[in-house]
Each structure stands twice: as C-alpha cells, then as structure tokens.
Amino acid sequence: MHPVSAVLLLLTLRQVPSPPVSPPPPACEEHQTLELARAGTRDICIARGTLTGLLFDAPVTVELEDEARFAEVLRGRSGLGLVPPADLRPGERFRLTVRFEQESPSRPTTLVLVSQSARATRQVDVFRDQRSREALARQLEEERARNQRLQEENRALREQLAPTPPSPRPREETEPGPRGLITRALRGRPARPGEALRAVHGHSYRASGRVGVRLLLVNEGDTPWPLAGAELSGPRGEPLRDVTVVPTGPLKPGEERVVRVEAPLPEDVPLEALRLTLQAEDTRAFTLPEIPLP
Structure with a gap:
C-alpha cells in the first residue's frame, strides 16, 4: 500500500465515532x-x-x-x-x-x-x-434504629435456625441444704395457647416449717404481665394461708425473672404436691396444677 494511502486510512479510522456507552444503573x-x-x-x-x-x-x-x-x-x-x-x-x-x-x-x-x-x-x-447538624443527627438516629432492628431480626433468625439442645434431665431426688432446706428440681412448662408466661425451670422446697416454689419465668407475650399476687393450695384444693410472692410488678415482653412463692407449712395436712396460681393486676392468671414437693 502506498504510504499516503496508509496515512489517509489511519486518519479515517480515527474519525469513526465509538459506540455510545450506557451509564451504569x-x-x-x-x-x-x-x-x-x-x-x-x-x-x-x-x-x-x-x-x-x-x-x-x-x-x-x-x-x-x-x-x-x-x-x-x-x-x-x-x-x-x-x-x-x-x-x-x-x-x-x-x-x-x-x-x-x-x-x-x-x-x-x-x-x-x-x-x-x-x-x-x-x-x-x-x-x-x-x-x-439537625439533619445529620436525625439521619444518624434513623440509621441507629435501622441497625438495631436488623440486629434483632438477625438474632431472632439465628435462634430459629439453631438446633434445639436436649433438655437436661432434672434431678428428681431431694437435695438437703442449710438449716433443713430440701429442694426438688422442676421441669419447665411451655406457654399454652393464649398464655404469655412460660416456666423455664425451677424447684420446690421445704425449710423450717415453710414450703415454697422458686421459678424462672419469661414473658413471651407482646404486652407487660403485671404480677400482683399468688395462691398456693394443697392436693384437695385447700388453700395455704399467708402466701407471699417476691418480687411483684410487671414483666416486660421478653423479660426473664426469678419469682419465689412461699407459705407456712400446715401442721395437720401432709403435703406431697402444690397447686400454684400467679395472679396479674388484670384478669389474667398463670397456673401450675401439680408441683411435686420434696
């Protein structure tokens, strides 16, 4: 090819426009x-x-x-x-x-x-x-709330996907303690339909003329559960007197709390089991119908 023709061809190629590039989405x-x-x-x-x-x-x-x-x-x-x-x-x-x-x-x-x-x-x-500054502070607060919501959703998802470990077998035998205290381990009880409280685990006990129950409770509902009082009764429904429950007050949604219910042990009634009813400030109640005693 003639040198002049080669130069003209090169100039022509340089003038050919490149195809348009679409902007990225x-x-x-x-x-x-x-x-x-x-x-x-x-x-x-x-x-x-x-x-x-x-x-x-x-x-x-x-x-x-x-x-x-x-x-x-x-x-x-x-x-x-x-x-x-x-x-x-x-x-x-x-x-x-x-x-x-x-x-x-x-x-x-x-x-x-x-x-x-x-x-x-x-x-x-x-x-x-x-x-x-106000707009930046508002956006920062929105981002914090969004991150917290994502963390809560992530934690709930991990709990749903995690394998359920086998529940440890509670000890059925009695355990002597100080000053005549003997206890008996209790299995947990899941919340029934319509209930918010769940008993995770606990134990019953006798000590110095008294009898009682100690439970770890969790509120699985969407509203507070205002614990106000409790009742203990024997196997035939006879109520125990001077029942005390500590602590009282509302359990917030998702909150765990250890609750102790206690009453004097009747001298003329042989007790082998108790019926426990926890009472809320409203009409709600949580009942464990048969709690074995040590």
Missing part, C-alpha cells in the same frame, strides 16, 4: 439523600406504580421532562410527588430541572429520574448545601 435505596454542593450522581430510581417523593430544603419550582406521560405529579412549595408512566420502559430517563426560589433563575439544578423495573426510591431529601 444507579444504586436504588429506599431513602436517598442528595447534597447538591457535593459532586456525585444525581440519579433517582423510579418504577411503575410506585410513588416517589422529593423533599427540598427550600421552596422550588420544577420542570419535568415529558410530564404529560406521568400517571400523577403532585407539586408543593418544597416537595414533589410523582408516579411514573404506565408504559415506562426499563432504563428510560427523564430530566427534572429544579430552580430554588432564593437563587438566580439562571442556576438550575438537573436531576435524572431513571427507570428501574425491580425497585424505586420512595423518599429523596435534597439539600442545596451540606446538611445541617
């Missing part, structure tokens, strides 16, 4: 914050049938490209709500021109609404300058 978040004073993307995710709201930190006027196609456009002095067109195509983009009333009309800001088929950003907070 934006990262869609449920709640987005845009600070116009900082460099960075100004893309906002939208999706068919999903309302996206924009809240500005000052009064604005907005111009939306191809607004007639949108299913809904709601304007306010400092806000804009929009529902995208029903015929929205994946990757379709719309310019949103924003002019703040306190700034020169010749300084508009352009945001880009980008169609995403999977999800959309539901709330966008737009700040002209860097956010105020």
Whole structure:
C-alpha cells in the first residue's frame, strides 16, 4: 500500500465515532439523600406504580421532562410527588430541572429520574448545601434504629435456625441444704395457647416449717404481665394461708425473672404436691396444677 494511502486510512479510522456507552444503573435505596454542593450522581430510581417523593430544603419550582406521560405529579412549595408512566420502559430517563426560589433563575439544578423495573426510591431529601447538624443527627438516629432492628431480626433468625439442645434431665431426688432446706428440681412448662408466661425451670422446697416454689419465668407475650399476687393450695384444693410472692410488678415482653412463692407449712395436712396460681393486676392468671414437693 502506498504510504499516503496508509496515512489517509489511519486518519479515517480515527474519525469513526465509538459506540455510545450506557451509564451504569444507579444504586436504588429506599431513602436517598442528595447534597447538591457535593459532586456525585444525581440519579433517582423510579418504577411503575410506585410513588416517589422529593423533599427540598427550600421552596422550588420544577420542570419535568415529558410530564404529560406521568400517571400523577403532585407539586408543593418544597416537595414533589410523582408516579411514573404506565408504559415506562426499563432504563428510560427523564430530566427534572429544579430552580430554588432564593437563587438566580439562571442556576438550575438537573436531576435524572431513571427507570428501574425491580425497585424505586420512595423518599429523596435534597439539600442545596451540606446538611445541617439537625439533619445529620436525625439521619444518624434513623440509621441507629435501622441497625438495631436488623440486629434483632438477625438474632431472632439465628435462634430459629439453631438446633434445639436436649433438655437436661432434672434431678428428681431431694437435695438437703442449710438449716433443713430440701429442694426438688422442676421441669419447665411451655406457654399454652393464649398464655404469655412460660416456666423455664425451677424447684420446690421445704425449710423450717415453710414450703415454697422458686421459678424462672419469661414473658413471651407482646404486652407487660403485671404480677400482683399468688395462691398456693394443697392436693384437695385447700388453700395455704399467708402466701407471699417476691418480687411483684410487671414483666416486660421478653423479660426473664426469678419469682419465689412461699407459705407456712400446715401442721395437720401432709403435703406431697402444690397447686400454684400467679395472679396479674388484670384478669389474667398463670397456673401450675401439680408441683411435686420434696
């Protein structure tokens, strides 16, 4: 090939335009914050049938490209709500021109609404300058609450997936203790339908003319369980007198508490088992019908 022809061919190839490169899709978040004073993307995710709201930190006027196609456009002095067109195509983009009333009309800001088929950003907070301390503190508090909620959900999920260890076999024999105290281990009892309290484990005991029950309870309900009193009775339903329960007061949801119920041991009634009823300040009650004694 002639040297001149080679040079002309090289110049021609250099003038061939490169194919356009599509911009990468934006990262869609449920709640987005845009600070116009900082460099960075100004893309906002939208999706068919999903309302996206924009809240500005000052009064604005907005111009939306191809607004007639949108299913809904709601304007306010400092806000804009929009529902995208029903015929929205994946990757379709719309310019949103924003002019703040306190700034020169010749300084508009352009945001880009980008169609995403999977999800959309539901709330966008737009700040002209860097956010105020109050706004940063509010966002930090929201992030802390979100992280705490995720940690709680993660912990609950681990508990659901963790294998249940075999329950240790409680000792049925009596155990002597100081000053004549003898105890007997008790198995736990799961909460029945409609109940909130669950007995995790415990023991019954006799000591110095007294008889009692010590239980570890947990409130598995959604509301506090206000423990107010207790009843102890013998195998034939005869009530024991001067029953004491400590401590009283509400068990918060998820709270564990060790409760001790005690009464003087009747001299003329041989007791081999007890019936325990815990009473709430309202009409609720929790009953263990047969508690073996040592």
